[in-house]
Amino acid sequence: MKALSLFSSRHSYLKYIALILTLLVIYTLTHGSQLNLQNEQIQQQQQQQQQQQPKDINKEIPPPPQQQLNDQHIQTPEKIETPPNVQEIINKEEIKDYIKQSENLPNPIKDTHQSSSSEITDITNKININNNNQIFEQSSPQKSEKVKATFVTLARNSELYDLIKSIRTVEDRFNRNYNYDWVFLNDEEFTQEFKDLTSSIVSGKTKYGKIPQEHWSYPDFIDLKKAEDSRKNMKQQGIIYGDSESYRHMCRYESGFFWRSELLKDYEYYWRVEPGIDIMCDLNYDLFKFMKDNNKLYGFTISIHEFEKTIPSLWEHTKKFINDNPQYLAQDNFMDFISDDKGKTYNLCHFWTNFEIASLNFWKSEAYTKYFDYLDSTGGFFYERWGDAPIHSIAISLFTSKQSIHYFDDVGYRHGVYGQCPLNAQFRYDKKCHCKADDDFTFRGYSCGKKYFDKMGLKKPDEWESYQ
Template sequence: MIILFRIRRWLFKYIYHLIIILSLPLISLFSYNHLLNNHYHPKLINYTTLNQLYINNNTLFDNLFHSNKITSKFPISERSFSSLNDDVFQYGCRDPIMESSKNKRLNAAFVVLARNTEIDGVILSMRSLERRFNQWFNYPWIFLNDEPFNDEFKSRVEEVSSGEINFGLINSLNWHFPNNLENSPFFNEVVENQGDRGIMYGNMKSYHNMCRFYSGFFFEHPLIKDLEFYWRVEPDVEFYCDLTYDPFLEMKKNNKKYGFTITIKELINTVPNLFKLTNKFIIENNIKLPDTWSLFSNNMKFFKGENEINYKDVKNLDDFFRNLIKNTKYNYAKNVINNNNSDNDKQIPSKLLSKLNKLIINHSNSLPKSINEKFNDESYNLCHFWSNFEIASNELFTSPQYKAYYKFLEDSNGFFTERWGDAPIHSLAAGMFLNLSEIHYFRDIGYKHSTIGHCPYNSPNQLPYIPSDKFKHQVLPQDEIYMSEIDPPIKNPLINSNLGASGCRCRCPSDHREVENSGGSCSSLWLKLNDNNFPNSNSLTNHQLNLDLIENWALNSLMDWINNNGNIDDWEISQSERDLLSKNVI
């Protein structure tokens, strides 16, 4: 019996494992097909409602882009966008073989700063960009390192590139801080202290070196300085869409000097004094700021009146009206209680008196515990272009203005006493030296670095994928199959619109989280400032709200409300009233 039982158990185990082994191909096929068919989809919202908000006098223009209520209902990523300042260069696909044959390549290149140990990440980025773009246009690759590249690095990148390759060594004097500084106890102490305070990459000397190099010496490297445009590429990045036109050529034709895909907020503890120093540079050099400056600064002096100090943390109209409501209730309560304590025959009922006293206490407790530092009545909103992707004119960063700005920052020692990234420095320079019309949002380029990504919906204008003869087919077969199953082109049946979908043969990850819709994104601000309907009265750059007049109106409104038996807690300022009040400027 024991022997029979063991035989039966062995047979059961054998048959069980056999079934599992035979099922594996089917399981894999099912999983892979599920992956292929699991696409990233829009909500397909009826955007005629959003269009009505644009012309609705009760809707403040700022709220169309910054109100959580509106942006959650109408996500930024699904809004069509085209303005006189900027638009995507191509909605959908062109024929890249025809494009590359009829147009001569510009003096431009991809530039990669990498170490030998980062070769795997470099290959991933190259495979993606060669497959999505460069197989047709064959632009050269430039690799920079602070030490010589080894043979493995050189041979592996040559296996992928369809364009020529150059390897450059960074001068030690341009990579390292001066010896007398880098080896000083002060330098080491402040760098280590940044790590102790939890500042990202703060205690990594190599990171400080890299950001300083990208901010000042990168553009002067012998392999870079004569380029008209460069495209910066990082290791371990991914491109989600085919790019079937020459972005360098389009930048030149449209007089664009800087191009980006992602704009987000910087970590404040990495740049605590960068904006203050930049403001000092602006004042000392008498720089007349262009419209782009509004993308990076909060104008904290867009109102003028006797009680300005009560609005010292206000950054925008929403903040202003929240403070106005709070301050009006507080001032009313304070006036009533003062009158009640004076020789006055008319005493306030104890119940109302208790409520007003509570309101005053709550107001005091809700005062900001820290004040946002401001310089020349402005503060840094922390927005910046994420420079791990940038297509830029080298002329911008080799200009006398930029060189003077970099030297000013270098002399401040901020590149090591703080952990400045090159991204906010490039961005603030663009804010000082370029108009909005000279900057381009590559909204049609799907891109991901680290955990942050942008991926557009596919335009109805699609063409079949045809590889170039120069494509080296280094993409893995499963990746090629994945990319061939593109996301369905978007056409909203509700309004017969493409939602501004611009992508060419995009394949977004099914779990994609669009950066345009995130709280840390500055895309909505970019779209707002470039909108053709952006109103001067709300731009808060050339006008100041008449604070005395507005406060007087608000107090009278509240008194009328209470005299008509309204509850002080329920008094608000309607959207239409806000719109009218925002026109009272000095």
């Protein structure tokens, strides 16, 4: 009865509720602290285990290769965070395969100082993460082996739409895989349209420069009346560009000044591209890297005879320079290509410079700069009509070993009426060439291709006799 009266009393009921709540609070506090203590102990144990265990590099995604990676300063960051959408794009099986292949790779943190550049290349080129965080397989080319090289184009604003076709064919056939820069030069300021359109289709960086007036004008020592009379005389003779002043400035600039441009100071090699050219075969290797790896200084696609009436005194001046400076004549030179009588006369053979891949350092050499300065002092660029092609060709043939010269027989190149096309049908199919062997100029009568092969000691293509 007392118990019943206790529960029936409102006052006693409230006391009972308070007692129950007090017991619950005491229980929670005592057991909760024990749980927190246990969690802290577990976390401390996990941290100690992580510090004792070596880092597993196979769980890290390697850093993306940089577009402008310098071969001599390769750095491997310790860690790179995966972009948010990577897991949505990467195939899980590809990740498993990559982790399996990565088991024997060096630790990027502990062994960076021991890793060779080739080992780092293997790591960075397996997966490439571009600016849009998209993932794609990167098999070739190897971006970490890029050469300090650029394309060079001398063009007027009025040539923009002819030039766009040239850029497009070079990009499609070659540069879309390598993203080399492009330097544009003009004796006037480039228009904004020129800059916008060219930069939109070049995969590398674009640079634009105005030629200094002193590089595109008459030197003080030139007799302007004599130069004018020479142009009139050549026009009467029907000599191509015989009466053109701008053509003479262009040839002088390409011979002695383009390689002095500040825009080219950071490059070792260049590839000259002009409006109206076509590249007709896929180029699935880095031509710049080929040049550097094989110690080549000059590469060409077409050789041809010069118009003798444009350079009547060039060889006599060249012989005088050599007689006065015999130290510049290379021992294993290519005199046999440009002269059929051991240097007495010039046979007019030269490399067509509207396509050339060459070393900028060669033009900057003492031998070439002094050769150009001497030729320039004679006034032959304006009193006659000296082209940059014979001057480049004579210099590279005399001042370096002939082994530094290379004929690119696989480009499929055309400029105007002359073209170079691989003669082997299977090769043309494999490289998706859109040229015909019948149009190849290499072994035709007016070409110097046959002489080049003979004097270089090279085996001609099996098909060459059918295309003479």
